Amino acid sequence: MPTIAIASPKGGAGKSTTAVILATELAHAGVPVTLLDCDPNRSVSLWASRGTLPERIEVIADVSESTIIKTIKQYDRDQHIVVVDLEGVASRLMSRAISQADLVITPMRATTLDATVGARTIRLIAEEEEALGRDIPLAIAFTMTKTIRSKQHSGIVASLKESGVDVIEPDLLERSAFSALFEFGGDLYSMPAQGNAVAARENAAKFTQAVLNRLMQGGENV
Known part of the structure; x- marks a missing residue:
């Protein structure tokens, strides 16, 4: 059972949107x-309460620093994926979740500020790897981006790749359908069409397939 942690020490980077899109596409x-x-x-709980929860998805909200590892292990089932939407601060809860992850995804906007703050997640993972004696795969996911990349965006991507950081492609673009998930609940297939629904789906x-490819490369049975 792969565990995917969605982690960034910066609020507003698109963690919950990434988690919901990934979970609903997998389901x-x-x-x-x-x-x-x-x-x-x-x-995520707000999203879950706004509409009928898609089949094959279970949302657990009562998770704390003291219960996060136990909860992840509780759902250790074959052909099952756990997605963890973490708080927007570098905390002990985040560290404990990362320690159990088969893949950490760090969402960020294409800004210098987000890239600088997001680097803290990279350092946090390095500390966990040293403590655990194992590699913890990390991938950056750019969120709320435009179809045509700005020079700043392209420069940040190039800098990350030059440093050996994995960047998921495609980005999660700025789509009205993505933000509307938290208004209507459900998924991109069940909620009322918003904007270019076909392009959003x-x-x-494609984003979810890119994530699955990374899990399979890591030897996870999905």
Whole structure:
């Protein structure tokens, strides 16, 4: 059972949006998902309460620093994925979740500030790797981006890749359908169409496949 931690010490980077899109796309593809809402803002729980929860998704909200590892292990099932939406600060809860992760995804906007703050996650993972004696795969996911990349965006991506940091492609673009998930609940297939719904679904599906490819490269059975 792979565990994916969505982690960034910066609020507003798109963690909950990334978690919900990933969870709903996996469920739509037939993969059972447990979605752990560890963010005090409870955005995932808000999404879950707004509409009928998609089949094959279970949301767990009552997760703390003391219970995070036990909760992840509780849902250690074959052909099952746990997605953990973490709080927007570097905390002990974040460290404990990262220690159990098969993949850490750090969402960020294409700004110098987000890239600078996001680097803290890279350092945090390095500390956990040293303590655990194992590699913890990390990938950066750019969120709320434009179809055409700015020079700043391209420069940040190039800098990350030159430093050996994995960058998920495609980005999660700025789509009205993505933000509307938290208004209507459900998934991109069940909620009322928002903007270019077909393009949003295609973007979400390709992003999710890129994540799955990383899990399979890491030897995870998905």
